[in-house]
Amino acid sequence: MHLNPASSLAPLYNELREHFPHEPHWWPMHGEDRAFEVVLGMILVQQTQWGTVEAAVLRILRAGVDSFEALATTDPDHLAILCKPCAFYGHKAIALIRIAQNVCTTPGGSAALVTGERAALRQTLLALPQIGRESADTVLLYAGQHPLFIVDAYARRVLARTGVYADRVDCLRAPYDEVQRIIEADIGPMDVTTARELHAMMVEASIHHCTANNPRCTRSGAVRRFVDPRKCAQHCPPCTGCPAATLCQHHLTIG
Ligand code: SF4
Known part of the structure; x- marks a missing residue:
């Protein structure tokens, strides 16, 4: 794992890496079909906490729906029950089945989702139901080998x-592609392991410390519980505050 030390993001990345050790099961896989589980998790997690998603993924797998082939022929009402209580579980069940049917009728199957030129793959993914830029990039990064920055x-x-990046872009409001382009230009080439780690660090920093309201800048990180004990087993032990606090404009100016 190596992020360009000359990039503007390197100091933040290094602080986060020191605080959150490498988590090999950050996206826990339960079977052999990585693309299938990534697509499943990526759709279910929209507007839903990961703990709820994990439980739904396990219910779906245990019901024998463990491949795109099985998913393509699953009854939508049955799948919706398995997806519940994920947000919009009925819509997500229908979207998942349509995606699976698309994958099963595409030459190359699930490998065709993530093998090839990034921009072309992204366009193909964006044409599938319930998949926006963030979801498409999640599939390319975690089911494929495309080192990109998820905004x-x-x-x-x-x-x-x-x-x-305050001198270059409004990271909160600027369009997805603009933020991504500026960050990737700053970082330069990176390997896929680093790209996955970088995304995980951003998520970890947010859910443990940089919460939407009342960020825990100088308090121990919020504790999260997951179904899979491998998930985040090493993450965010009791601490005195956010690892980004020493370089955070918000914290340093507002306190
Ligand atoms: S120090 Fe900055 S990044 Fe960390 S929790 Fe506070 S506002 Fe968020």
Whole structure:
């Protein structure tokens, strides 16, 4: 894992890496079909906490829906029950089945979702139901081998508050592609492991410290519980505050 030390993001990345040790099961996989589980999790997590998603993923797998082939022929009402209580579970069940049917009728199957040129793959993913830019990039990064920066709400919040790119872009409000282009230009080439780690760090910083309201700048991180004990087993032990506090504009100016 190596982020360009000359990039503007390197100091923040290094602080976060020191605080949140490498988590090998940050996105816990339960079977062999990585693309299937990433798509499942990526759709279910929209507007839903990961703990709820994890439980739904396990219910779906245990019901025998463990591949795009099985998903493509699952009854939507049955799948909706398995997805509940994830937000919009009925719509998500229908979207998941349509995505699976698309994958099953595409030459190359799930490998075709993530193999090839990034921009072209993204356009293909964006044409699928319930998949926006963030979701498409999540599939390319975690199911494929495309090292990119995901501009999700967590990253926007941490970057806006720390002010890392305040001289170049409004990370909170600027369009997704603009923020991504500026950050990737700053970082330069990175390997996929670093890109996954970077995304995980942004999420971890947000859920443990840089919460939407009352950020825990000088308090121990919020504790999260997950179904899978491997998930975040090492993360955010009791601490005295956010690892970004020494370089965060929001904290240093507002306190
Ligand atoms: S110091 Fe506070 S505002 Fe800044 S990133 Fe950390 S939690 Fe967020």
